[in-house]
Amino acid sequence: MDTVEKANLERQRKWAKVKKVGEGAYAVVYQGREVATGRKVAIKKIKVGQFKDGLDMSAVREVKYLRELHHQNVIELLDVFSSKTNLNLVLEWLEADLEKIIKDRSLVFLPSDIKSWAVMTFRGLEFCHRNFVLHRDLKPNNLLIAADGQLKIADFGLARDFADPGYKMTCQVITLWYRPPELLFGSRHYSSAVDIWSVGCIFAELMLRTPYLPGESDIDQLKTIFRALGTPTEDDWPGHTKLPDYMPVGQFPKMPLRDLFTAATADCLNLLSKCLIYEPRKRVSARDALHHPYFFALPNPTHPSKLPKISTQASSHPHEDTDGNVEMDELGPGVRALPPNKLKRKLSSADEGRRPLARRLDFSQSSLGSP
């Protein structure tokens, strides 16, 4: 047998499929495990044999980018192997996605929870953009949640490198509700700002618990956007009426975001509005978003491990999540209130009690200090 085939077989033997967990048009997803360690993984089997042109573009893109991108907030591609005419991607196992969490009406989101998901999304996206990769399909069900609460950007099937200036790209990307107006107007030259618009929509959805801009067609999507944010003027967005597919869809007045997002802080709405600026060049970058005052103001982002989890997993402890948050709040002052002599007497237990707080501080530092 050839060396290359042998190496492939060795890779294949490292992973075992356990059960089928999903089937799509071109791929089957299995729950699997690493044979040596028992570690749970997801195996995405892409049927290549059925494609006339061989490996298809979404598989190529996914493999190309995930092979290069390694970050806490980007899904980890652990291995790739082939079996007959199938391509198998071994991915880290992720319990849930943000869409499921948003839709779970039994969960209560605290402002600190929303901030935590937002900062993890921006950190992952900043890393992609720093590596010159546009994701082009950000939406809540592509933001997966690990067992430890970490959010991971997934599904790079539509991703591509930043194009050189002057090079055309397709505008048929990003799921409609999360698609920015420049793509709806047919812009063939665009930037990382398209992903930021999507994050803005997701950010709003986390607060509203329902999609923010749910249009029914391309034109209706524009109307929905303009109804929410006001029809852009030439001042707001110079040159937009010259875009290839521009069409007037009616004049709508600007509504203050405050009217809809009644509970949000001023910092929060300021960041949201910067993600949803019409002029793509003025829209906030992922890097600048991470330096936004919202992420420095109280409350600190919830530690990922304390974030709400979908209730089917927590069924044995129905209030596990709120308990987590409450416990945090109690521990904070509790540690501070410890008299020094108690610390001396029961050093080990006091240390244990302090750990969650220390972790919490670490998290806010690492997320803000080094985006």
Add this chain to the structure above:
Amino acid sequence: MALATQQPNGDDEPSTKPAHKRSIYEASTQYRHWRYSPEQLAQTRASLNAAAVSAIRITIEAESPGSSSNVTFLNADEERLLVKLYVSKITQLCGHFRFPEDVEATAASYLKRFYLKNTVMDWHPKNVMLTALFLATKTCNHPISLDEYTSHIPNTSPSDVLDLEFLIAQSLGFEFAVWHPHRALWGLWLDVQSLEDFPKEGITEIYDTALSHIRASRLTDAELIFAPSQIALACLALSSPTLAAAWARSKSSENVLPILESIQEMITRDGSPPNVEAVRDVDRRLKLCKNPEKVVGSKAYLAKKDQEEKAAAEKRARKAEEVRKTMEESDPFGEALTGKHGDEAVDVAGLDDDD
């Protein structure tokens, strides 16, 4: 950019530097898996060649004992010469299809990387080149349909291209992203235009000459040894030594200049297509020493297919037996309450079936 620190070394892993201090290039699969010292490169090729020769000798002997002593196998340098010829053919094809430079450069890298894992005696570079180029159109986001692709290439059917796609993807370790010197040169070019002593005349010639050296470098091992930025600066230095030195000064990276000399030397020495007569001789000998197992219809090929078919049949039979056993062993009335072992076993056996 840490130009001076990017000396070739054999580290598989990107050192122990903390993640946030590592440059983006250092985190790439190219930096981690596809950089060699000249010695490692020679060693890799020599051992690959030796292993191939001994394997093929055994196959030939099995077909007709004693016959392998008449065969002169290709050595590593001859293999390399043949691959080089087909790297130069990529340029011709890309010109024909008007593919962008990224596609051409990526296909060349794929072809060179492929032959660090395989031998031309198993896989002829002509076929590998065609598939590598087709794969590169996809990984560089410039896909064309397979039918259109093969209709422009004489004596090539879609299956000729597709049959090798998996093998090539595997050989590349599914690492499709490649960092190219021509991109780095473009970056340098934007940089040097803001230098004070940027010349006023002849600037187009400087860039075009540098780019032609970049293209020549694709015929060499440079990309397997040096960083793309180093190669780009070396090509700029071949075109305008003063401008390259001025750029290095402006970045306080003059210590990179000595490294450039060996790159320049390599490009000047190896950067032209091989002598066709010499390659023709290699190709003629390849016909006699290629692995019979890979020649469709040969005795060894049929024997190997037969063997594979037998193994597959055994595997199927084993699976069917497992399924039958679990069906028999699990009592349809008794086990549901205690556990689902039976179901799972059936499931597992069924899962691999379509693999």
